[in-house]
Amino acid sequence: MSEGESLTRQASRGAAWSLASNVAVSAISFIGTAILARMLTPKDFGLMGMAALVTSIVSLFGNFGLGAALVQKKDATEEDFSTAFWANCATGAALMFICVIGSPLASLFFHEKNVQWILILLSFNFMLAALCSVHSTRILKRVHMKPMALIEVGGRIFRVGIMLVAAFCGMSFWSIVIGMIVERLFKTVAFIILDPWRPGYIFSMQKFREMFRFGRNILGGEFLAYLNVNMDFIVTGRVLGADLLGFYQMAYNLPHLLKDYVSGSIGTVAFPVFCKVQDDNDRLVKGYLKIVKFIALATFPVLAGLVFTAHDFIFVAYGERWLPAVVPLQILCFCAAFASVNSIVGFLLYAKGRPDLGFKWECVRLPATIIAILIGVHFGGIVGVAWGMLVIEFFSIVMVWLIFRILNNSFSRYWSAILPATVACGVMTGALVSINGIHLINGMTPWLRLITEFVVGTGIYVLVIVFGFKTVFKEAVDFVKHSSGRTSQ
Numbered sequence: 001m002s003e004g005e006s007l008t009r010q011a012s013r014g015a016a017w018s019l020a021s022n023v024a025v026s027a028i029s030f031i032g033t034a035i036l037a038r039m040l041t042p043k044d045f046g047l048m049g050m051a052a053l054v055t056s057i058v059s060l061f062g063n064f065g066l067g068a069a070l071v072q073k074k075d076a077t078e079e080d081f082s083t084a085f086w087a088n089c090a091t092g093a094a095l096m097f098i099c100v101i102g103s104p105l106a107s108l109f110f111h112e113k114n115v116q117w118i119l120i121l122l123s124f125n126f127m128l129a130a131l132c133s134v135h136s137t138r139i140l141k142r143v144h145m146k147p148m149a150l151i152e153v154g155g156r157i158f159r160v161g162i163m164l165v166a167a168f169c170g171m172s173f174w175s176i177v178i179g180m181i182v183e184r185l186f187k188t189v190a191f192i193i194l195d196p197w198r199p200g201y202i203f204s205m206q207k208f209r210e211m212f213r214f215g216r217n218i219l220g221g222e223f224l225a226y227l228n229v230n231m232d233f234i235v236t237g238r239v240l241g242a243d244l245l246g247f248y249q250m251a252y253n254l255p256h257l258l259k260d261y262v263s264g265s266i267g268t269v270a271f272p273v274f275c276k277v278q279d280d281n282d283r284l285v286k287g288y289l290k291i292v293k294f295i296a297l298a299t300f301p302v303l304a305g306l307v308f309t310a311h312d313f314i315f316v317a318y319g320e321r322w323l324p325a326v327v328p329l330q331i332l333c334f335c336a337a338f339a340s341v342n343s344i345v346g347f348l349l350y351a352k353g354r355p356d357l358g359f360k361w362e363c364v365r366l367p368a369t370i371i372a373i374l375i376g377v378h379f380g381g382i383v384g385v386a387w388g389m390l391v392i393e394f395f396s397i398v399m400v401w402l403i404f405r406i407l408n409n410s411f412s413r414y415w416s417a418i419l420p421a422t423v424a425c426g427v428m429t430g431a432l433v434s435i436n437g438i439h440l441i442n443g444m445t446p447w448l449r450l451i452t453e454f455v456v457g458t459g460i461y462v463l464v465i466v467f468g469f470k471t472v473f474k475e476a477v478d479f480v481k482h483s484s485g486r487t488s489q
Contacts, residue, residue: 021149025156026257030317032160033253036167036176037318042246044173049249050110050237051118051177054102057226058095059126070137070211082202084211085134092130099123110237114173121177125184132191139195151190159183224362228369228392232385235373240381248382250318251328255303255336262298262340281407288348289417290475292341296421297476299340301461303333304425308432309453312446324382331386338393341418345400348407357406361399368392420472424464431460 037045070076070084103119139148159179166175227234232252237245306313307330314322314329346358369392376384404411432453435441441449466473 017145017149021145021152022260022262024149024153028153028156028160029257032163034317035164037250037322039164039167040172040175042250042322043242044176044246045249046237046242046244046246047112047114047118047173048176049233049245050106050112050115050242051122053230053233053237054106054115054119055099055122055125056230057223058099058102059129070134070141076141078200079202079204080207080211081134081138081197082200083204083207084137085199086203087208088130088133089127092127095126096123099126110242112242118173118177122180125181128184128188132188134199135191135195135197138197139191147194151187151194154190155183155187158186224359224366228362228365231366231369231373232389235377236382236385239377244382247322247325248328248385250322251325251382251386252332254329255306255333256339258299258302259336259340259343262295281409284348285404285407285409285413288344289413291344292414293417293420293472294476295340295344296418297465297472300337300418300421300425301428301457303337303340304429305432305454305457306330307333308429308436308457309450312450312453316447316450328382328386331383331390335386335390335393338390338396342393342396342400345403348403354406357402361402365392365396368395420465420469423468424461427464428457428461432457 070080100120100123103116103123106119107113107116136148159182162182163175163179166178169175171178233245233249236248240248310326310330310333311323314326318325349358369388372388372392373385376386376388378384380387400414401411404414435456436453441452444452465476
């Protein structure tokens with residue numbers, strides 16, 4: 001087997017396991033959230049959204065980008081791993097302390113006293129994450145995605161189970177807090193057991209500086225990216241309050257859950273694979289375009305279908321009281337579609353050792369994001385915020401164009417990659433609009449109409465891909481064969 005074939009098979013299997021894990025995790029999360037939505041109030045979800053904004057921004061500083069530096073480094077040594085471990089532990093303890101000390105300020109900012117106590121409990125997760133950070137990085141570096149997938153699914157099952165039991169006992173938003181801590185504890189113990197490596201009593205300042213020089217731009221870029229992605233939550237929570245934040249968060253999470261799990265699962269595998277061919281621009285671009293094509297094929301039809309069925313979907317899945325989330329959901333589906341095919345471009349920069357470019361782009365994007373959201377919230381509430389996020393995400397295509405220039409490749413190849421999914425979605429949507437005009441369909445109950453539109457839409461989309469884009473269909477079949485190991489040796 002050639003090196004290219006071996007790498008393709010390794011990447012395909014890794015991506016398949018990662019994708020299967022994220023599909024399972026998203027399904028479990030969706031079912032759990034649908035049940036919780038009938039047991040808790042929008043304000044309960046809004047309070048957790050406020051706390052999550054704080055813990056997420058603090059957690060960005062959890063490893064100084066050392067994990068990515070270890071993956072990118074081809075000749076990482078025991079000294080590198082041990083240095084990263086002790087640095088992460090020290091950072092985890094510091095972040096835990098900062099979260100506790102800063103919790104009263106967060107409570108004042110959002111005008112919600114419960115946010116303080118939620119943050120104090122969730123602060124323990126920083127130390128738990130630090131204890132297994134190098135173990136999980138070592139597994140990722142080897143592209144061993146099966147055990148990581150099993151841990152992720154197991155952790156989410158524990159989390160949802162605990163949340164539902166606690167919510168049934170009347171613990172309101174505390175049920176979500178307890179579930180998050182239980183999941184983090186499970187994953188920490190599992191990663192440490194899975195990887196036999198144990199840190200030595202070694203800390204090299206020289207090694208730390210080497211890794212930090214690479215990771216600092218990732219750290220800065222992720223910090224600014226966090227602000228760009230979550231500025232809508234921050235403004236909505238601060239200006240409109242916990243109730244409207246709960247509606248907006250529900251609208252945002254549904255489409256972006258799909259984006260994060262499809263793009264995230266493939267991107268997680270793509271990064272270490274890109275690093276192995278970092279000196280070959282043609283192979284990098286070819287691999288990137290194939291990933292973009294598969295992401296578009298998976299995410300575009302689901303998001304297009306969700307736009308069309310948003311009202312029935314919200315009504316059936318979460319109940320009538322969540323209907324104010326329908327219009328923001330429809331707008332944010334388009335936002336998630338753009339983000340799904342643009343989000344992994346940063347891994348190309350990491351593989352090429354140029355995370356500084358990603359940092360500079362986020363510096364440019366942040367002021368534009370703030371302006372768009374402030375205008376949106378002033379004129380249209382949560383609907384205006386959704387429009388602001390869509391405008392910003394659309395213009396992120398500029399970064400993709402820049403990467404193609406750096407890698408000396410034609411940007412038209414990018415459009416060619418997403419064309420099959422775009423055309424098939426157009427045909428599917430046109431067909432759904434047509435059948436929706438039939439009186440029989442309109443007279444159905446929401447859940448029956450939802451099932452009918454799902455079956456019809458899926459069938460039409462698949463037929464367009466199979467007969468209209470035969471080469472793309474063959475590539476998808478080959479991907480499945482590589483993933484399952486059914487190719488010839």
